[in-house]
Amino acid sequence: MTDSRPLLMLDVDGPLNPWLAPETRLAGYGMHQMRPPGWEPPHDPLLVRLNPAHGPALLALGCELVWATTWKDAANAWIAPVLGLPALPYLDWPDGHRADPTGVHWKTRHLVRCVAGRPFIWVDDEIGPTDRRWVARHHTGPALLYRVDPAVGLRPDDFDTLAAWAARPTPGPAADKP
Template sequence: MTDRAERPLLFLDVDGTLLPCAGARLPTTPQGWADWQPASNPQLARIDRGHGPRLLALPCVLMWATAWMTDANTVIAPRLGLPVLPVADLPPAPEEYPADTLNWKTQALVRAAAGRPFVWVDDSITDLDRAWVSAHHRGGRVLLHRVDPMTGLTAADLTVVGDWLRAAR
């Protein structure tokens, strides 16, 4: 699987995944989220810059799946040494949603995968998302990997993802 079009997709979240939430007071309003996303956000110092090379070494096509949308390419990617990545076409992020509902990204990511194998790395994946993807994603393997939002993505998480991707080949 050397052709980019044949490689599994890896949908990557930012808040709680690349940007750990431990001790941070997360925004609760649309304006608060707008203020959270500029490069001047001091919380960005919590991003592990070592993740960039680790992500680039994975046998997959990296793709943003985050409310940051294209801002992830201008603010997050340079901190990690990542190139400009494609951005999943997501619906607008809800201001809030009950814990017992499907994640706002789930359906859009299954559509974006279009039957290709994919990994989704996020801090808000639930068993409901897993069940929905299992029932609706046809023709490809899937790994929904939940990251602890307090610590964010770790080397152990990347090992799990890397092992899955290598086995998917």
């Protein structure tokens, strides 16, 4: 992560795969059966909804894209090809899903260590007020913490907001989706 562009730390389930959406089809999304590591038989395939228009929209943001998902490198094998994305760097979560005694999301501390003061956007469906406060206290650069509803995923207006912030990273405390 040596690029000078803002980082976009991207979760899969929620923002790209609106896993809480009703069973009806979402416009632009296709349903994909996937077997990433951990989903081999006897497990049923994982059903993932993806919108191929998201790949070009993400690339157009002008950010350095990084997977910030439990899919880790498997996102490059299963998600990136559907979206038309190249293989991306990914965060390797050392602590798994351990609950933090202070209420900070289990991804937050490691993510902030990895961005190392660079401007970043974190797109996830599990960001909360405790994460915003923690990032505001512990991250020295601009940050946008952008929570996406896992019932709808990323929408065109979300890409507009992300592009505007990426073009002019706002210094100061972490912000939230309007």
